[in-house]
Amino acid sequence: MKLSPVSQGVYKIQNGTSALVTYNSVKGKNVYGEKLIEFHGDEYREWNPKRSKVAAMLMKKFKIPLVKSSKVLYLGASTGTTVSHISDIVTEGIVYSVEFSPRPMRELIKLCEMRSNIIPLLADASNPSSYSAIVENVDIIIQDIAQPNQAEIALLNSDKYLKPGGYLVLSIKARSIDTVENPKKIYKSEMNKLLNSSSCCFELVKKSELAPYHKDHLAIVAKAES
Numbered sequence: 001m002k003l004s005p006v007s008q009g010v011y012k013i014q015n016g017t018s019a020l021v022t023y024n025s026v027k028g029k030n031v032y033g034e035k036l037i038e039f040h041g042d043e044y045r046e047w048n049p050k051r052s053k054v055a056a057m058l059m060k061k062f063k064i065p066l067v068k069s070s071k072v073l074y075l076g077a078s079t080g081t082t083v084s085h086i087s088d089i090v091t092e093g094i095v096y097s098v099e100f101s102p103r104p105m106r107e108l109i110k111l112c113e114m115r116s117n118i119i120p121l122l123a124d125a126s127n128p129s130s131y132s133a134i135v136e137n138v139d140i141i142i143q144d145i146a147q148p149n150q151a152e153i154a155l156l157n158s159d160k161y162l163k164p165g166g167y168l169v170l171s172i173k174a175r176s177i178d179t180v181e182n183p184k185k186i187y188k189s190e191m192n193k194l195l196n197s198s199s200c201c202f203e204l205v206k207k208s209e210l211a212p213y214h215k216d217h218l219a220i221v222a223k224a225e226s
């Protein structure tokens with residue numbers, strides 16, 4: 001078995017097949033049925049790119065600028081599949097996790113009982129003022145929200161919470177914006193909104209579709225002006 005680093009806190013384990021993993025910060029516990037893998041006395045959790053846009057981005061050679069101390073605002077947390085891996089990475093940081101649906105929030109709260117660096121917020125990400133009493137300025141915003149106004153939500157939150165020089169990691173689901181239009185046209189229009197906004201000034205770092213892991217999704221990393 002061989003372990004090679006991919007980025008801060010993320011590795012590839014090769015053992016015949018190859019799997020993306022994070023170091024498990026809550027030893028012995030998995031979160032969503034993922035495999036736990038022992039290597040030289042340490043425990044890792046398999047991170048399936050088909051279940052996580054961020055894992056798919058790493059497979060597509062995106063650099064996700066997370067470090068141990070990163071403060072993250074995660075929009076569209078659901079039950080915490082991806083949030084749990086971000087929590088493994090930012091061991092000295094924090095993951096403010098926004099989800100507006102009460103059902104997945106119940107699971108997310110259970111996860112937070114074991115992981116003190118996740119703060120659950122039952123809130124609508126299109127109204128970022130509603131969590132301003134709790135959320136501070138952050139180094140990274142990660143957004144995975146299936147809504148027609150995905151770019152607007154990203155801009156509203158970036159304007160309010162993203163530090164100068166911080167990063168937006170955005171997954172755009174074309175089919176939530178238009179069910180029939182060519183996805184390429186949708187991506188172009190969403191990119192225009194992001195990069196030509198009067199509220200936030202972003203420089204595009206990388207963009208790529210997430211196929212074969214996620215159909216009709218575009219992933220974007222953009223850096224805010226310093």
Ligand SMILES: C[S@@+](CC[C@H](N)C(=O)[O-])C[C@H]1O[C@@H](n2cnc3c(N)ncnc32)[C@H](O)[C@@H]1O
Nearest residue numbers: 076077078081082099100101124125126144145
């Ligand atoms: C694709 S799922 C997220 C999966 C999750 N990011 C993961 O990888 O584990 C999208 C989530 O966004 C939530 N959502 C959609 N619109 C939202 C909004 N305006 N505010 C907060 N959450 C929202 C949905 O309830 C859903 O749980």
